[in-house]
Amino acid sequence: MVAVTYVRDIGASRAFYELLGFREHSTGTADTSAWLALHRDGHYVLLASTRPPLDIPRLPLLFYFFFDDLDAVVGALGAAHVEVTHMGHPPQALGGEVKVLDPDGNTVLLGQRERSASQPPVADDEASAHFSLLKEAAALVEARGGTTVMCQISDIHGAPCGKRAEVKLADAAGDTVWACVAHADEILVTVPGAFIASQEERGIGWFLSRRRS
Ligand SMILES: [Zn+2]
Secondary structure, X not given: OEEEEEOOOHHHHHHXXXXXXXXXXXXXXXXXXXXXXXXXXXXXXXXXXXXXXXXXXXOOOOEEEEOOOHHHHHHHHHHOOOOOEEEEOOOOOOOOEEEEEOOOXXXXXXXXXXXXXXXXXXXXXXXXXXXXXXXXXXXXXXXXXXXXXXXXXEOOOOOEOXXXXXXXXXXXXXXXXXXXXXXXXXXXXXXXXXXXXXXXXXXXXXXXXXXXX
């Protein structure tokens, strides 16, 4: 399988994927397009670009790559001043998981499947900071009488989640969604800028109303 992604700037994307250990396999250019095939451990990523560039929305998750030594990759990213967000140790990445943005702003997750002997043990309560925040938010909603809303997230085939919603998420554009904790976790991981919408605190409306009075 070759994974293909369109990028704005092949040179910038190449530098990013080289930090993840990818190396050039082949490359080519035409009048209005260019492509670069990269490989790592038998996996291929094809970067393609067109002139004028295609108008492609940012994807909430572009790639998930596994590494045997995540710390080494994180070190290389840090040395190149790429911002790395630690996501904790989810079940599929007991050796750790981090989030980075590719040069086009897409989310790329990096994980290490198993803990290595040199890694210190993970505290039971670590679980990943945002997940415990979600549980706290869900407990607050529950304490205020809970909700009768169902989780508004569907699976990729359009089938509704079916669980009761537990927390409300929002983004800076003002979109909101009620979700179960598991789906809320997925949104927080994959949607840049999504946050937990607090039901408890007085909001901007309250602030503005005080100004007017
Ligand atoms: Zn759900």
